[in-house]
Amino acid sequence: MFALNAQSIAQTTPTGEAIAQAVMSGWALGTVKHCVLMRRGFNQVYELHFDNGRRAIARLSAERPRGEPNIAYEAALLLHLQARRIPLAAPLSTKDGAFSLFLDLPEGPRALMLFEFLPGDPPGESLVDIEATGRGLAQLHTAAQDYAGPASRYALEVPNLLDASLQRMLAAPTVDEPLAREFSALARDLHDRFATLPGLTRVHCHGDCHGSNNFMTDGPDGSRVAAFFDFDDTGPGLLAYELSVYLWVLLPRSLEMPASAAVLERWRRYLAGYTTVRAVPEADMAAIAPCLALRQFWIMGEYAGRIPVWGTQAMPTHWLRKQAPLMRAWIDLPTREGLSA
Structure with a gap:
């Protein structure tokens, strides 16, 4: 033995x-x-x-x-948030x-x-529930504005989402030299893009509001109510990143598959729900598209950091080769005009 x-x-x-x-x-x-x-x-x-x-x-x-x-x-x-009657x-x-x-x-x-324990089911494809999810997230952000408790260990900003993730990816055995150069170049381009987007809004983010971390129930007046859970990735950070997470889940993972009308309508309803409570400044709307790439970098960095537990096939080389072109396409996605037309 x-x-x-x-x-x-x-x-x-x-x-x-x-x-x-x-x-x-x-x-x-x-x-x-x-x-x-x-x-x-x-x-x-x-x-x-x-x-x-x-x-x-x-x-x-x-x-x-x-x-x-x-x-x-x-x-x-x-x-x-609970003291301010946010369902969670x-x-x-x-x-x-x-x-x-x-x-x-x-x-x-x-x-x-x-x-x-929270009762209910995720919003799924219900447009009413998707809009209520956006509305609930905006209410959560508003209620968190005067939070004055312990500081967060982590911020949902470029250094943690992009830079730290890139370093984990570069150490992964499935990232070869051509991929390392490609991802590093894309990271530099993202830094340049965010340098042109000053004054972005910061909120206390849920961090992972992708549509499966909230359950829907009926409120006392019959309206749909979103209750949130799984705040493991919470932290202060970019509003644009927080909003991008839901769109990131919706978008196809292939350049050959454009987003369907149903997907675009879900995104419109999500934003509509959010903006009934809080306005989204134009600068933050412009930052949502590059934040899609930040989110993808973050998820790949998380996978890379879990190779000892999940194995190398959680992020195989053939899959990784598809990611940089996809992220480059996302960076210029017209998240307000093109998706709300």
């Missing part, structure tokens, strides 16, 4: 039973009768059912390429008043957080 040391373990996956035991030890919420792994992605997410009928969601933070989890800022921002999955405090419990795992300590 060959023994591995802790430094040889990339990431373990605790069972639902193990998470249930940790929750009953750290939180005074009663007996967990059922706990199951829901999703293994950037983090590991579990659903819990308690004997008293309560449900909750546990998130076990995985090692992120960026560094430590942003727990103090995330929890404080969520409580700030609020964090649940432990017995000692903290918002995380660290589990001693083979690869090292990892933070476990617990959140309220």
